[in-house]
Amino acid sequence: MRSIDQLVVHCAATKPSMDIGAAEIDRWHRDRGWSGIGYHYVIRRSGVIEKGRPNELPGAHVAGHNANTLGICLVGGIDDEGMPEANFTPEQMNSLRELLESLQHEYEVYDHDIIGNRDFPNTGKACPSFDVQTWWTTGGIK
Numbered sequence: 001m002r003s004i005d006q007l008v009v010h011c012a013a014t015k016p017s018m019d020i021g022a023a024e025i026d027r028w029h030r031d032r033g034w035s036g037i038g039y040h041y042v043i044r045r046s047g048v049i050e051k052g053r054p055n056e057l058p059g060a061h062v063a064g065h066n067a068n069t070l071g072i073c074l075v076g077g078i079d080d081e082g083m084p085e086a087n088f089t090p091e092q093m094n095s096l097r098e099l100l101e102s103l104q105h106e107y108e109v110y111d112h113d114i115i116g117n118r119d120f121p122n123t124g125k126a127c128p129s130f131d132v133q134t135w136w137t138t139g140g141i142k
Contacts, residue, residue, distance in 0.1 A: 001056055004107040006069045007100055008062055010039060010117045011077025011128035016087045020075055022050035034060055039071040041099060047091025049099055062120050070103060072096065077129045084126035093135075100136070111136065 014020060021044050026037035037052040038060030044050065052073070053059055061071030074092055079085040088096075100114055116132035118125050 002058070003068055004055075004070055004103075005109060006065070006113040006115060007103055007107075007109055008065075008069050008071050008115060008117055008120075009096065009100075009128045009132045010061055010071055010073045011088075012042075012073055012075045013078050013127065014076055015078060015080055016045075016076055017080075018075070019045045021048075022052045025073065026052070029060070039073040041070070041072045043072065043074050043092050043095050043099070045075055045089050045092065047089065047095040049095050062117060062123070065120055070107075072099060074128055077127065084129040086128075086130040 012020065012025060022037055022042040025039065025042060029037050039052040040055055040059055042050045042052055055070060058066040059069060059071040060066060061073075062069060074088050074096060076087050076092070077084065079087065103109065104114065112133070114132060114136050116130070117123055117127040119132070
């Protein structure tokens with residue numbers, strides 16, 4: 001198994017009305033010419049966690065930072081006009097916290113290494129449309 005030192009939260013950049021999962025994201029990523037889904041986990045609007053890429057394999061979710069990270073994608077993240085919006089369901093956020101706690105324990109990841117895609121330099125993205133560190137440490141979305 002490879003060394004994991006960061007857990008990275010993403011969003012699918014989908015509207016709240018779109019209930020997609022790992023299969024649809026896998027298809028989108030293959031259409032881009034990738035070998036398959038770039039995320040290791042996808043959390044549907046219902047809170048159901050679906051497995052994406054195997055944890056043993058590097059993801060394709062943060063350019064230049066895939067070797068030692070796991071990617072978790074929340075379905076949603078934009079409003080009906082396509083603007084960033086933290087429109088995730090309570091079920092998703094509960095599942096995200098449980099998944100991160102489990103992965104943090106399994107891979108011995110520090111609290112400060114649970115971050116959002118937007119926290120990497122030069123991403124130019126709002127993804128996942130909220131401050132993961134603030135949410136993780138205080139329980140509130142900012």
